Amino acid sequence: MARKEAIEDNENAPGLLMLGVAMLVHLRLERFKNFKDASLHLGPLSILIGSNASGKSNIRDAFRFLHGLSRGYSIAEILGEKYVEGGFLQWAGVRGGVREATYPGASTFSLTVTFTLGMRFRLIPTKYHIEVDPDVDGGNSRVVRESLYYGPQMRFDSHPPENPVVQKDAQHIRVRIRPGGDYRRGHAETFIAHQPVLTQIADRIGERRKDSKARVVVNHVKSVLSALQSMRFLDLDPDAMRKPSLPGQTILGDRGENLSSVLQAIYKVRDQRAALIEWIRELTPMDARDFEFVPDQTGRILVSLVEQNGHKTSAYSASDGTLRFLAMIAALMGPKPAQFYFFEELDSGLHPARLYLLLQLIEQKTFGGSIQMVASTHSPQLMRFLSPKALKDTSLIYRLPDSYEGRIRGIMDMPDIEQILEQQDLARLHESGWFEDAMVFSEAGES
Ligand SMILES: Nc1ncnc2c1ncn2[C@@H]1O[C@H](COP(=O)(O)OP(=O)(O)OP(=O)(O)O)[C@@H](O)[C@H]1O
Ligand SMILES: [Mg+2]
Structure with missing residues (x-):
């Protein structure tokens, strides 16, 4: 047509x-x-990298x-x-x-x-x-x-x-x-x-x-x-995630408010329950096998993780990293996900092995559905875990020396990047500041 x-x-x-x-x-x-x-x-998942104060x-x-x-x-x-x-x-x-x-x-x-x-x-x-x-x-x-x-x-x-x-x-x-x-x-x-x-x-x-x-x-x-x-602009705060919430509140707040009730809504859907438990088993080091949603006197609920041996950990004593995972799962799998999330410092507080799994979940949700995410990171590890598809939409934010001016460049658009990556490890290049140096060098050549 x-x-x-x-x-x-x-x-x-x-x-x-x-x-x-x-x-x-x-x-x-x-x-x-x-x-x-x-x-x-x-793209569906756009990662922003770049030094402090570059403009992310x-x-x-x-x-x-x-x-x-x-x-x-x-x-x-x-x-x-x-x-x-x-x-x-x-x-x-x-x-x-x-x-x-x-x-x-x-x-x-x-x-x-x-x-x-x-x-x-x-x-x-x-x-x-x-x-x-x-x-x-x-x-x-x-x-x-x-x-x-x-x-x-x-x-x-x-x-x-x-x-x-x-x-x-x-x-x-x-x-x-x-x-x-x-x-x-x-x-x-x-x-x-x-x-x-x-x-x-x-x-x-x-x-x-x-x-x-x-x-x-x-x-x-x-x-x-x-x-x-x-x-949505997620800026997760453990205190907000630890607050009990009312059943039926199915929108996760930007600081992670309503975490318990959003997880409950996911848990109630049979197919999703299995996926939820599967992810939490993989993502946390404890042997979590199930969830419980414990009501208080006001009718608010608080999530607890149930381990294989029956031990229960409520959101009050769950670790900050565990709560961050749960919130990411809630944001991506909840009944009313946003179409677009901006997530600062995706790697914050996460062990590299968990980061890998979290990225898998994010790539699955963003490449497979209608959710789009932009996330900033300082983590070379995260770069190593990105799929080629995600690398295509990874951008470097950098400044010219002695200048305010911020610039943006897709890392796969950098000169000769494919040949360079055949010989060099992306995470190492990131760690050494190679991307910034290469951009400043190539811009100097252009002007
Ligand atoms: N109106 C402006 N004009 C020029 N520069 C500005 C202006 N507003 C902010 N900046 C610059 O932007 C910088 C902050 O950038 P930003 O917060 O985006 O950095 P970032 O890449 O997120 O860094 P970090 O990784 O440390 O969080 C400030 O240091 C300041 O120099
Ligand atoms: Mg910043």
């Missing part, structure tokens, strides 16, 4: 887009934190910005903090807040994220772009450019290359919206600039139910929002 037909076909059945599973394929960071202009290619967590911050956006917050709230009534902190913002969001000397930053939305015929890239002026001094953090494209088709754009839109003031942003036949034309509407258009447009044009072209835009916007909403 020709490309155009596939697109049209899809528009005639706008509901179809919502069925799509989003896969993030690309993130471009311009003037964001220590990246002047860098691109990260993403800044990439996480970029994803967090995109996730915060999907929650309907204003730009100031996404970057700063969001409190709800009663002084309860609902959103912790992005590290460094508005002050440290842009590259030195720049007044704006922009992020561009490309997805493919799973559909019947073919995968057409959806590209969302946002440029933000944090306006540190003026206190008017706002959007200065924003657009959404589906392949070549504009959904909305504040600065369409053809048919420009006049921007009137800093409080508002005008975008051209596609509905109306010819995709290059559309009509312009005004939105407030302190909040992303993406979270305003669906409500606005969704009211015009009769307009089928508007529905196409609304559905597309909702698919993008839902993909961004489904991002």
